Amino acid sequence: MKELGMVLFGCLIFTGFFATVIYPDMEYKGYPSTHSCTGMCYAEYVEVNGTVVEQLRAKQELANLDEFSNIRSLWSGCAACHGQEGQGMAVFPKLAGQTQDYIVDRLNTYKNRGEVGAMSSTMWGQAGMLSDADINMLGKFIEVELK
Ligand code: HEC
Structure with missing residues (x-):
């Protein structure tokens, strides 16, 4: 019976060693930071920033709210001549207002190669590449945003 006692004692020592030294060590393996944001911290984060899904939805809504999001890059081409705010530059007429x-x-006149001023041919190429929808949106953009 002496041997059995020693085996049990050995097991006890090992279990104690495992529970106090090896296991706590193992638990954090692969997790360099034990400061994960869970529980209260996560609740606070959500309160301030909203959930990830809410954040994505808000971003999407902002893009939807900007009905000119597609037209802005097109406008930057126009702005090269007419000015970022449509204020006009030198020979290039003001569009703002x-x-x-x-x-x-x-x-539409330019798209159909019609004459407006002496430099109309400059606009023929510009207007020629615009779809009816582009023209409509550019018009709205200029009226609404470039006052
Ligand atoms: C290369 C320079 C250039 C670019 C780029 C350009 N324009 Fe023009 N735009 C002109 C010039 C020059 C005129 C004057 C043409 C004339 O004599 O009829 C003009 C005239 C116009 C007019 C008529 C203004 C008026 O009061 O009669 C509109 C509207 C216009 N442009 C819109 C646009 C839009 C929208 C874009 C972008 C898709 C654009 N332009 C790109 C040079 C440019």
Whole structure:
């Protein structure tokens, strides 16, 4: 019976060693930071920033709210001549302050190679590549955003 006692004692020592030294060590293996944001911390984060899904949804809504999001890159081409704010530069006419109807009418004239001023041919190539939807949106953009 002496041997059995020693085996049991050995097991006890090992279990104690495992529970106090090896196991706590193992638990954090692969997790360099034990400061994960869970429980209260996560609740606070959500309160301030919203959940990840809410954040994505808000971003999507912002993009949807900006009906001109597709037209802005197109406008940057126009802005090279007409100015970022449509203020006009040198020989390039000012577009800011015009109505959508006015802009649409002009662009359609240029698209059909019509003459407006002496430099109309400059605009023929510009307007020629615009779809009707582009022209409509550019007109609206200029009326609404470039006052
Ligand atoms: C290379 C320079 C250049 C670029 C780029 C350009 N334009 Fe023009 N734009 C002109 C010039 C020059 C005129 C004057 C043409 C004329 O004499 O009729 C003009 C005239 C216009 C007019 C008529 C203004 C008026 O009061 O009669 C509109 C509207 C217009 N541009 C819109 C645009 C839009 C929208 C874009 C982008 C898709 C664009 N332009 C890109 C040079 C440019």
